Amino acid sequence: MKQRISDNLVQLRGQIADACEEYDRDADDITIVAIAKTQPASAIQKVVAAGIHNVGESRIQEAEPKINEVGRIARFHMVGHLQTNKVKKALELFDVIQSVDSLKLAEEINRRAGELDREVECYLEVNTSGEEQKYGFAPEETVSMIKQISEFSNIELTGLMTIGPLTDDEQQIRAAFRRCCELFREGRELLGNEFDTLSMGMSGDFHLAIAEGSTMIRPGTSIFGPRRPREKG
Numbered sequence: 001m002k003q004r005i006s007d008n009l010v011q012l013r014g015q016i017a018d019a020c021e022e023y024d025r026d027a028d029d030i031t032i033v034a035i036a037k038t039q040p041a042s043a044i045q046k047v048v049a050a051g052i053h054n055v056g057e058s059r060i061q062e063a064e065p066k067i068n069e070v071g072r073i074a075r076f077h078m079v080g081h082l083q084t085n086k087v088k089k090a091l092e093l094f095d096v097i098q099s100v101d102s103l104k105l106a107e108e109i110n111r112r113a114g115e116l117d118r119e120v121e122c123y124l125e126v127n128t129s130g131e132e133q134k135y136g137f138a139p140e141e142t143v144s145m146i147k148q149i150s151e152f153s154n155i156e157l158t159g160l161m162t163i164g165p166l167t168d169d170e171q172q173i174r175a176a177f178r179r180c181c182e183l184f185r186e187g188r189e190l191l192g193n194e195f196d197t198l199s200m201g202m203s204g205d206f207h208l209a210i211a212e213g214s215t216m217i218r219p220g221t222s223i224f225g226p227r228r229p230r231e232k233g
């Protein structure tokens with residue numbers, strides 16, 4: 001599998017380079033977060049050995065044994081919905097929480113990080129697709145949430161994250177990403193250069209995200225292959 005992961009990464013980097021060429025972006029400005037959900041701990045070790053420094057997971061229960069097994073070999077990003085009763089655990093495991101999707105969750109992260117006398121890096125998740133089953137702040141409330149949450153003393157708010165709409169319609173996907181990029185620019189005007197990350201684009205749509213200003217993409221299957229059936233919990 002090592003071979004496959006490194007081959008897939010070579011291909012992915014080529015596709016990122018092509019998209020950057022096409023849309024006049026610099027490939028050095030695009031960070032890859034390899035989303036390892038459903039993959040074994042050994043897959044994380046392999047992707048890190050292949051030169052990836054950022055790894056994402058979407059469930060605490062699944063991430064905990066894997067991260068404990070591999071140790072702190074990468075920056076770990078939480079990208080899935082986080083329940084408030086799992087915040088304490090999330091702070092033990094993750095360097096970045098990308099999926100801050102409510103004020104209540106932000107308050108709990110701030111409180112728990114305060115207990116640890118720590119600042120935790122967070123992005124706000126924006127529901128740009130309007131799909132009801134998706135988590136995240138509505139675009140209309142995002143700027144006011146950026147203002148509010150950036151004041152929290154134990155949260156370092158450095159970006160936005162969004163999941164593109166589930167559709168084949170490229171115009172619709174691009175419109176959602178464009179909206180998120182506008183919000184990101186507004187946030188940057190408010191908070192300055194430390195607000196520097198726009199996390200958008202997965203295996204199927206990262207080229208469109210790059211077109212619309214993404215600085216961080218979150219491919220999973222294009223690096224690791226198809227998701228594996230869950231073994232437990």
Ligand SMILES: *Cc1c(COP(=O)(O)O)cnc(C)c1O
Pocket residue numbers: 035037058079080163202203204218219220221222
């Ligand atoms: C699963 C997941 C990804 C990766 O999706 P792929 O289609 O496998 O690239 C990215 N971001 C989030 C939030 C995810 O849950």
